[in-house]
Every structure is written in structure tokens, then in C-alpha cells.
Amino acid sequence: MGKPSGFMEYNREVATERIPLERIKDWQAFYDHLPEAKLETQAARCMDCGTPFCHNGCPNHNLPLEWNDLVYRGLWREAYNRLSKTNNFPEFTGRVCPALCEGACTTGLIDTAVSIKGIECAIIEKAFAEGWVMAQPPAKRTGKKVAVVGSGPAGLACAAQLNKAGHWVTVFERADRVGGLLVYGIPNMKLEKQYVQRRVDLLVAEGVQFVTKTEVGKDYPAAQLLNEFNAVVLCGGATKPRQLSVEGNQLQGIHYAVEFLGANTKSLLNSNHTDGCFISAAGKDVLVIGGGDTGTDCVGTALRHGCRSVVQLEIMPQLPLQRGANNPWPEYPRIHKVDYGQQEAIAVQGSDPRQYCSMTKRMVGDAQGQVKEVHTVQIEWVKNAQDRLEPKEVIGSEKVWPANLVLIAMGFSGPEDQLLDQMGVARDERSNVQAAYGQFTTNLPGVFAAGDMRRGQSLVIWAINEGRGAARECDRYLMGSTNLS
Structure with missing residues (x-):
């Protein structure tokens, strides 16, 4: 696919990023896009590898080989048609997915991987710009009513597929x-949220109904839901934050990352922050506990607020610069990266904000109950009698960090309880909804589950995959058979 010798002739190029010290002054995208001609050249790097793995790296089994060849030949509309067969929302994954497909790219064995993610994003944006993406309501309705609980990527993908049926x-x-x-x-x-709203508007035009400001199980009884709909798909996410059980965790100025990020975006969209209805990091010493993507988002957001300093604690050691022996291709490479938030912190503070192998011991407040400092200790990971790694404190490594805003970004422990308990939905040992992958059926007839609520905290691409899968099985339940993929 692409140009047979393209991977030898052209170097990998990706979209350029805006200068960190400039982009932290606003809330627009921190990246630019490659021009069309360069994207066609990048698509030429997709080698005729015979036994590709990129489509297996992606949970949705997208077919980058095919879109890359079509883009290389300038057949953008055909590339869009191919892309949209397996991915409902490439405008989301083309921006926020870690690109599992690139980790499994054969070219990556001998050189840098094909820039699949950037090409994917360019295809869908050109499709919107050219008017190829149009509302396509179904020609015939079945008369069956399905409720989808939750409008994240799993819920949206599920709704799109069921509506299509x-x-x-x-x-x-x-x-x-x-x-x-x-x-x-x-x-x-x-x-940027206009891309989400653009897709929602399209789904509305296709016949999907959205009911906002309505929490099922609270504002809308679960029994009513089961009575009024022929089937229900639970896509409510895993939104219960993981607790940090240390002394002082109830002090003022300590917030979960989802609270900090959600309030910030809501205030930005409602008033461009003029309403003051958000947790401001302006002028504060910020300490982020958690080294994942959400922690990085907290770092980037705090810098845009104008924080005095920001530190990010990571309990795990720094990843290696190259693949380890236990992380062979085509697995996703677990290697050290400097993400956008860390780039920005380096530009502002002169150093990476991440502190590795650092464990929080306690938090100390002032006389008014406001957090003022966080005490940590360095750890090393050693194997126990069961050959499992466990943290061991390094004697004499205690450190005190000034902090009057602490953001806990340690992930999520599972879905919230109220709706599931009210419905009597069975759970697995991790408290997620018990529903086998590929079947998505719960212990209740006609009730399905997908996304983070079923599998636990995961990626947007996995949510789309699960939403599509649950829609397929829900359609089979309603109609006896299904044409959904």
C-alpha cells in the first residue's frame, strides 16, 4: 500500500505544536495540521508489508493500510468512506487517541512509524470541509425504543449504531x-468542544434524541426506564475517583482532577471564565498526584491559569527511553515521553514537573484548614515472596512540597453505585458491570453495558469499540439478527 519505497524515501512528519510559552496564553488546540501535500507524502510511507499489524493494534480494527493508499493517490473521499466504516468518530480519536495502530506499525520496526493518527484526523476534517459528512437518517424505523445511559464516546457510538439500525x-x-x-x-x-458539538448535531439530525440534565436513577427512576424502553444500554463510565487515604486528605484546597478539569471547561464554555465558577490555580503552588494523561491535563490547565509552580508526583519509576525486552513490537511501546503539559512546564519552570517513585505520606494545613504542604517519600519497587512488585520506602528520602492546591489524578475505581444498585445489576470483582466482552449482556434481560462502566477506565477508542459492540448485540436481541458490525 502507499508507495513501495516510500518508507525509505521520506522521513516521518507529524503536525507541529505551537510554542509552549504562546499556547499557554489561550485554550485553543496546542497543535497545527500538516498541509494536504505533506499528508499524501506521509501516506506514501505506508509500506507494502504483507502481514500488517496496525489494524490489530487498534481495538476497532481500523484499516490504515487502505486509507493511507487512498490518501497517497489523492482519493480523499474514498479514504473517508473506508475510515467511516469502522470508526464513528475519527475526529475524536485523531486528536486524543495514543495511536495504538502506530505502535504496531511494521515500519516502526526499522524506522519511525507511519503518522497514521494525523492522516486519520486530516481525512475526517477534509470530509467535513467538503460536505461529504451528511446526516443519514435510517430509511425505515423498527418501532423499537432503546435508552442509552451516558453520552460519552461509548454512549455516542452505541446510539449512532442503533439509530443506523x-x-x-x-x-x-x-x-x-x-x-x-x-x-x-x-x-x-x-x-476543542466544537468538534464534539458538530458530531452531536449530526446525530440529532439523524434522529437520536438527547436528554440532558437528567440523571437516571435519581431524576429518572430506573424502573421507569425499564418500563418505557424495549432495551437499555448502560454507558455511564467509571466515574468514581480513586481515593488517597493519607492524613490531611480532607483539608481545603484538595480536589479530584475530574472536578478541577470539569469545572474549568464548563466555565470556559459558559463565560470564558468570567463567571469565576471554577477552581483557579492562579498564583498557587500546585501539586498534582498522578502521572497519567489526566495528571498531564491538570498540569496544562494550571499553567494556563497562571500558577506559581506545578509539581507532578508519579509513584512509578520513569519509563525507559526504548522498548524493553518485556515490551516487544507490536505491543504499544511503553517508553518515556514528554507530553504537552510537561513541555509547557519545562518552558515556564525550566524542568520537567514529574517526580518519579514519589509517594504521598501526608498533607499539612494552616490554622484555617487550608492545605499548605505535602510530605512525600521516595520509594523503590521490590519483589515480595509472591514475586510481585511492591513499594518500599527509601529511608531518609522524605521531602516537603509547598502546595495550596492539590489535584488528585489517580484514576477511577469503577462506576458509581446508585443506578446499578437500584436496577440490581450484577458486578464483577472490580465493581464494574458484569457483562462479557463480545456479548455485553448483563444479568437483566434487555440490559447491556459498554465502555468504562463495563471494562473499567480505558481509552476513547476502546469506548467506541464497546459502544459499537453493545449496539450490535442489542440489535440482535431486539430483532433476532443484526447487520451491524
Whole structure:
């Protein structure tokens, strides 16, 4: 596919990023886009590898080989048609996905991987710009009514597929905007919200109904839901933050990352921050506990607020610069990276904000109960009698960090309880909804589950995959068979 010798002739190029000291002054995307001619050249790097792995690296089994060849030949509309067969929302994954496909790219064995993610994003944006993406309501309705609880990527993908099959779909969202974590979990500079709204508007035009500011199990009884709909798909996410059980965790100025990020985006969208209804980091010493993507988003957001300093604690050691022996291709490479938030902190502070192998011991407050410092200790990871790694404190490594805003970004422990308990939905040992992958059926007839609520905290691409899968099985339940993929 592409140009047979392209991977030898052309170097990898990706979209350039705006200068960190400039981009922290606003909330727009921190990256630019490659021009069309360069993208066609990048697509030429997709080698005729015979046994590709890129489509297996992607949970959705997208076919980058095919779009790359079509883009290389200038057949952009055909590339869009191919892309849209397996991915409902490439405008989301093309911006926020870690690109599992690139980790499994054969070219990456001998050189740098093909820039699949950038090409994917360019295809869908050109499709919108050219008017190829149009509302396509189903020609015939089945008369069946399906409720989808949650409007994150799993819920949206599920709704899109069920609507395509001709069912009447109603999506319930407790927030004031549709999109779930796409809106209130991912900052605007990483995923600008007009792209989410653009897709929601398209789904509305296709016949999907959205009900916002309505929490099922609270504002809308679960029993009523089961009575009024022929089937229900639970896509409510894993939104219960993981607790940090240390002394002083109840002090003022300590917040969960999702609270900090969600309030920031809501205030930005509502008033460009003029309403003051957000947790400001302006002029504060900020300490972020958690080294993942959400922690990085907290770093980037705090810098845009104008924080005095920011530190990011990571309990795990720094990843290696190259693949380890236990991380062979085509697995996703677990290697050290400097993400956008760290780039910005380096530009502002002169050093990476991450502190590795650092464990929080306690938090100390002032006389008014406001957090003022965080005490940590360095750890090393050693194997126990069961050959499992466990943390061991390094004697004499205690450190005190000034902090009057602490953001806990340690991930999520599972879905919230109220709706699931009210419905009597069975859980697995991790408290997620018990529903086998590929079947997505719960212990209740006609009730399905998908996304983070079923599998635990995961990626947007996995949410789309699960939403599509649950829609397929829900359609089979309603109709006896299905044509959904």
C-alpha cells in the first residue's frame, strides 16, 4: 500500500505544536495540521508489508493500510468512506487517541512509524470541509425504543449504531452538555468542544434524541426506564475517583482532577471564565498526584491559569527511553515521553514537573484548614515472596512540597453505585458491570453495558469499540439478527 519505497524515501512528519510559552496564553488546540501535500507524502510511507499489524493494534480494527493508499493517490473521499466504516468518530480519536495502530506499525520496526493518527484526523476534517459528512437518517424505523445511559464516546457510538439500525434511540446525560468525558474530562486545548458539538448535531439530525440534565436513577427512576424502553444500554463510565487515604486528605484546597478539569471547561464554555465558577490555580503552588494523561491535563490547565509552580508526583519509576525486552513490537511501546503539559512546564519552570517513585505520606494545613504542604517519600519497587512488585520506602528520602492546591489524578475505581444498585445489576470483582466482552449482556434481560462502566477506565477508542459492540448485540436481541458490525 502507499508507495513501495516510500518508507525509505521520506522521513516521518507529524503536525507541529505551537510554542509552549504562546499556547499557554489561550485554550485553543496546542497543535497545527500538516498541509494536504505533506499528508499524501506521509501516506506514501505506508509500506507494502504483507502481514500488517496496525489494524490489530487498534481495538476497532481500523484499516490504515487502505486509507493511507487512498490518501497517497489523492482519493480523499474514498479514504473517508473506508475510515467511516469502522470508526464513528475519527475526529475524536485523531486528536486524543495514543495511536495504538502506530505502535504496531511494521515500519516502526526499522524506522519511525507511519503518522497514521494525523492522516486519520486530516481525512475526517477534509470530509467535513467538503460536505461529504451528511446526516443519514435510517430509511425505515423498527418501532423499537432503546435508552442509552451516558453520552460519552461509548454512549455516542452505541446510539449512532442503533439509530443506523432503525431503532428510536434516547440518550440520557446528567450534565448540561452532551459528550461525557469528551466535554468535561478532556481539556479544550486537547479536544476543542466544537468538534464534539458538530458530531452531536449530526446525530440529532439523524434522529437520536438527547436528554440532558437528567440523571437516571435519581431524576429518572430506573424502573421507569425499564418500563418505557424495549432495551437499555448502560454507558455511564467509571466515574468514581480513586481515593488517597493519607492524613490531611480532607483539608481545603484538595480536589479530584475530574472536578478541577470539569469545572474549568464548563466555565470556559459558559463565560470564558468570567463567571469565576471554577477552581483557579492562579498564583498557587500546585501539586498534582498522578502521572497519567489526566495528571498531564491538570498540569496544562494550571499553567494556563497562571500558577506559581506545578509539581507532578508519579509513584512509578520513569519509563525507559526504548522498548524493553518485556515490551516487544507490536505491543504499544511503553517508553518515556514528554507530553504537552510537561513541555509547557519545562518552558515556564525550566524542568520537567514529574517526580518519579514519589509517594504521598501526608498533607499539612494552616490554622484555617487550608492545605499548605505535602510530605512525600521516595520509594523503590521490590519483589515480595509472591514475586510481585511492591513499594518500599527509601529511608531518609522524605521531602516537603509547598502546595495550596492539590489535584488528585489517580484514576477511577469503577462506576458509581446508585443506578446499578437500584436496577440490581450484577458486578464483577472490580465493581464494574458484569457483562462479557463480545456479548455485553448483563444479568437483566434487555440490559447491556459498554465502555468504562463495563471494562473499567480505558481509552476513547476502546469506548467506541464497546459502544459499537453493545449496539450490535442489542440489535440482535431486539430483532433476532443484526447487520451491524
